[in-house]
Amino acid sequence: MVVHPPSSGRKALVTGAGRRLGAAIARALADAGWDVAVHHRGSPEGAAEVAGAIRAAGRQAVVVAGDLALPEDCARVVDEAVAGLGGLDLLVSSAANFERISFDEVDAAGFDRAMALNVRAPLLLAHRARPHLRARRGSIVVLTCTSATRPYRGFVPYVISKGAAKQLVRTLAVELAPEIRVNAVAPGTVLAPEEYDAAQNAALANKTLVGRLGSPDDITRAVLHLADATFVTGHELLVDGGVALNGAMSGE
Numbered sequence: 001m002v003v004h005p006p007s008s009g010r011k012a013l014v015t016g017a018g019r020r021l022g023a024a025i026a027r028a029l030a031d032a033g034w035d036v037a038v039h040h041r042g043s044p045e046g047a048a049e050v051a052g053a054i055r056a057a058g059r060q061a062v063v064v065a066g067d068l069a070l071p072e073d074c075a076r077v078v079d080e081a082v083a084g085l086g087g088l089d090l091l092v093s094s095a096a097n098f099e100r101i102s103f104d105e106v107d108a109a110g111f112d113r114a115m116a117l118n119v120r121a122p123l124l125l126a127h128r129a130r131p132h133l134r135a136r137r138g139s140i141v142v143l144t145c146t147s148a149t150r151p152y153r154g155f156v157p158y159v160i161s162k163g164a165a166k167q168l169v170r171t172l173a174v175e176l177a178p179e180i181r182v183n184a185v186a187p188g189t190v191l192a193p194e195e196y197d198a199a200q201n202a203a204l205a206n207k208t209l210v211g212r213l214g215s216p217d218d219i220t221r222a223v224l225h226l227a228d229a230t231f232v233t234g235h236e237l238l239v240d241g242g243v244a245l246n247g248a249m250s251g252e
Contacts, residue, residue, distance in 0.1 A: 010136075011035045011085040012227075013078065015068060015125065016095030018043030020191055021143065023050045024216035025092055025223050027057075032224055035060035037081030039095065041067050060085060068095055068121035069113070078128040088132040090227050093122040093142045097161070102154045114157035119164045126172055130180065139181040139233075141226050142169050143219075146188045146240045166236055173234030181233035183226040188240025190214035209242025 012029050016022035018040030026036045027050060036054050038061060040047035047063045054061035062084030066073035082088050097117040101110045122142050133140070145162040152159055165184070172182040189204045192213060196204075205213045222239050226232060238244055 009033070009035065010089040011037070011082075011087045012090040012092060013037040013039065013064075013081040013085075013088060013125075013129070014092040014094055015039040015077070015121075016041075017050055018046035021187065021216055021219055022092075022094035025094060025220050026050050027053050028217075028220035028224060029090075029092075029227075030054035030057040030059040030061070033059070034090070035085050037062045037064050037085055039064045039066065039068075039077055039081070041065065041095065068125070069097075069116040071120070071124055074121055074124035075128045078125055078132075082129075082132050087136060088129055089136045089138040091125060091129050091133065091138075091140045092223060093125060093140070095121065096143065098155070098158055100154055101157050103156050106156050111157045111160075114161040115164070118158070118161035119168060122165060123168060123172075126176070126182070130176065134176075134179040137179055139183070139227055140169075140172065140176075141223050142182070142184045144169065144184045144186045144236055146186050146238060146244050148186060148236075149238065149244045169236060170234050177233065181226075181230070183229075183232060183234070184236040185219060185222045185226065186236050186238045186240065187219050188214055188238070188243045190216060190219055190239070207243055207246065208240070209246050212241065214239060214241055 012034045014026040017026040017038040026038050029036050038047045038051050051061035051063050064077050064080045066077040097114045144166045147159045148162040148166040169184040192201050218239050222237050
């Protein structure tokens, strides 16, 4: 029987944790007793605020900056997180490229941007983190998207990359077993685009089966569950209010 350590004192690296969902995940992990490395690319103020909240919760926090579209930064971010925290039990790949690019507008550069951050970066982060996660029988959670199940119109490279990320999770679960579990959380519309008004938000909510938009708490609970679900690996947990089942496309 594998005995896992209690949440208190476990170490997590959360990418894209300077804002939005990544920030919420980092804060929730701290509230659950985790020490957290807060990664950001261009949100130093947000990352510092999140780190302050983590320390206020009585947990250790380190801030790590890096552009995960660069392979060398993927390695450095993991190394600095491990050095700052003293180990690693959980890698949460939350940082993402989310560009509206229609099929008519697709070019190689846009496709490469999506694949670099949404697929290659989680792969390289996992590769670098493997010995540390293996030593502590840790796990990985990748944020995918409901668009990997029902494609959004007008986000071609993004949707393709999230489909690839879903397969990446399944592949890593096989490759890293039995010491490391790998799962995904697929958010639906949790944080609507900032430019949306009340009517647009209501239209998105009407596409769900539960009649509301999601909240960051819905995602953080899913991440925390998978971090502790020791008999679950290779699974993608849809947190979309039933949009995929309802046959609607939350991304439009």
